[in-house]
Amino acid sequence: MRGRDTREALLFSGMELFLEGGYDFVGTNAILERAQVPRGSFYHHFEDKQDFALAVAEFYYEQHLPSLDRALGNEVHPPLERLRRYFEALKRDFERAGYSGGCLLGLLGQELADRGPKPRQALAKLFGRWRHRIADCLREARERGELEPALDCDETAAFILDAWEGALMQMKLKKSGAPLEGFLRVVFGRLLS
Amino acid sequence: MRGRDTREALLFSGMELFLEGGYDFVGTNAILERAQVPRGSFYHHFEDKQDFALAVAEFYYEQHLPSLDRALGNEVHPPLERLRRYFEALKRDFERAGYSGGCLLGLLGQELADRGPKPRQALAKLFGRWRHRIADCLREARERGELEPALDCDETAAFILDAWEGALMQMKLKKSGAPLEGFLRVVFGRLLS
Numbered sequence: 001m002r003g004r005d006t007r008e009a010l011l012f013s014g015m016e017l018f019l020e021g022g023y024d025f026v027g028t029n030a031i032l033e034r035a036q037v038p039r040g041s042f043y044h045h046f047e048d049k050q051d052f053a054l055a056v057a058e059f060y061y062e063q064h065l066p067s068l069d070r071a072l073g074n075e076v077h078p079p080l081e082r083l084r085r086y087f088e089a090l091k092r093d094f095e096r097a098g099y100s101g102g103c104l105l106g107l108l109g110q111e112l113a114d115r116g117p118k119p120r121q122a123l124a125k126l127f128g129r130w131r132h133r134i135a136d137c138l139r140e141a142r143e144r145g146e147l148e149p150a151l152d153c154d155e156t157a158a159f160i161l162d163a164w165e166g167a168l169m170q171m172k173l174k175k176s177g178a179p180l181e182g183f184l185r186v187v188f189g190r191l192l193s
Numbered sequence: 194m195r196g197r198d199t200r201e202a203l204l205f206s207g208m209e210l211f212l213e214g215g216y217d218f219v220g221t222n223a224i225l226e227r228a229q230v231p232r233g234s235f236y237h238h239f240e241d242k243q244d245f246a247l248a249v250a251e252f253y254y255e256q257h258l259p260s261l262d263r264a265l266g267n268e269v270h271p272p273l274e275r276l277r278r279y280f281e282a283l284k285r286d287f288e289r290a291g292y293s294g295g296c297l298l299g300l301l302g303q304e305l306a307d308r309g310p311k312p313r314q315a316l317a318k319l320f321g322r323w324r325h326r327i328a329d330c331l332r333e334a335r336e337r338g339e340l341e342p343a344l345d346c347d348e349t350a351a352f353i354l355d356a357w358e359g360a361l362m363q364m365k366l367k368k369s370g371a372p373l374e375g376f377l378r379v380v381f382g383r384l385l386s
Contacts, residue, residue: 022304024217100307106362110303111215113365114293124366152378159356159379162363162372166355169299172306173317179355186352191384 007045009035014056015063019101023053023111050115053108054122060104061126068130072137079141083134084188087164091180094168099175102168105130131157138192147192160187200238202228207249208256212294216246216304243308246301247315253297254319261323265330272334276327277381280357284373287361292368295361298323324350331385340385353380 013034017026028049032039046052071086072079094102105126112119135157141147163183170179206227210219221242225232239245264279265272287295298319305312328350334340356376363372 020307022215022217024215025304102303102306106359107303109362109366110295110300111218113295113362114213120366120368124363127363127366155375156379158363158372158375159360162359162376163352163356165359165362166299166357167352169302169306169358170317170320170351170355173302173313173320175313179351182348182351183355186349186384191379 003045006035006037006041010037010042010045010052011056011059014052015060015104018053018056018107019104022107028052050112050119053112054119057105057108057123057126061129068133072133078144078146079137080146080188080192083137083141084184087180087184087187091177091184094171094180095177099171099177102172103165106165106168127161131161134160141192156191160191163187196238199228199230199234203230203235203238203245204249204252207245208253208297211246211249211300212297215300221245243305243312246305247312250298250301250316250319254322261326265326271337271339272330273339273381273385276330276334277377280373280377280380284370284377287364287373288370292364292370295365296358299358299361320354324354327353334385349384353384356380 010031014026014031017030017034020026028039028042031052032042042052046055067089068086071089072082074082074085077085105123108119109123109127112123114120131154135153138147138151138153138157142149142151142153147153163186167179167183171177203224206224207219210223210227213219221232221235224245225235235245239248260282261279264282265275267275267278270278298316301312302316302320305316307313324347328346331340331344331346331350335342335344335346340346356379360372360376364370
């Protein structure tokens with residue numbers, strides 16, 4: 001494999017493995033084995049395991065970005081309808097995955113938030129990019145009169161993502177879509193209506 | 194130390210250590226060292242590390258229970274005011290702790306949800322006990338006419354705790370109380386108003 005392919009193979013394996021058990025649960029040996037890559041290549045591309053995990057987090061977010069942009073940019077539907085459809089599609093993805101894994105950013109955020117500024121700033125930045133997309137969609141809804149003029153779109157977007165992250169954790173614990181259904185009903189039936 | 198004291202010393206050390214780094218980050222050696230307890234005592238009280246972590250989760254919840262009951266049972270204030278004061282007091286506790294650690298149930302939930310039915314059922318049960326307390330407070334508010342008669346108090350309580358857990362994770366990442374302030378404004382200024 002060439003450099004870029006090796007790096008991608010490592011990131012993909014890391015994403016799968018971290019989602020199965022978390023950051024500390026997974027050793028670099030398991031990652032090398034899953035990616036079929038020698039140890040030297042790992043340290044050619046990444047400083048250490050933490051540096052690797054932050055690259056995996058970014059890779060995970062970027063894998064998700066096209067479907068986020070497609071859902072929120074689909075102008076066939078009004079903005080709030082797009083946002084609801086976005087979360088409904090995610091819910092169906094999690095259903096297909098047996099309600100396991102949840103959100104890798106949430107998992108890494110829990111484990112790495114108290115290990116110095118580098119991991120927490122990197123993860124906060126990814127959450128920030130996600131939140132900005134949601135806030136822009138809320139602003140569009142507000143401009144169209146779907147939401148009240150005084151609504152703080154940034155604060156509301158942050159709150160919605162926090163509730164989503166919490167609901168994903170309950171989904172994993174209960175192995176059930178009920179927490180995500182509750183999220184959809186409260187956010188779109190009450191908070192934004 | 195007698196049996197009960199030893200068990201408590203282990204649980205207290207486990208609670209502190211898991212909050213610093215997570216379940217897989219902390220080895221049993223570190224727990225024994227912090228608690229000043231020999232290895233044999235650990236296995237006298239607990240089957241293995243996972244069994245221990247679930248006992249720590251219960252201990253953590255029970256440590257929190259008196260302040261939860263005191264806040265929500267304080268009939269000087271109407272029910273929604275009690276609930277707001279409860280989360281405001283937690284926010285001050287986290288501020289004093291430098292916005293580190295967050296919620297141990299959330300951290301263990303992220304790490305242990307996909308490791309078989311035992312840990313996820315044990316953690317879901319603790320979250321359920323917490324949720325019931327919040328739901329009862331919402332029901333009391335509904336009966337007094339502070340909330341609309343059609344409100345689903347169980348679903349709303351679950352949603353509020355999910356949003357709280359997500360906000361705590363952002364608090365840890367940002368080392369800031371802003372996510373908790375946003376939570377308070379959206380929940381009490383919009384969702385329940």
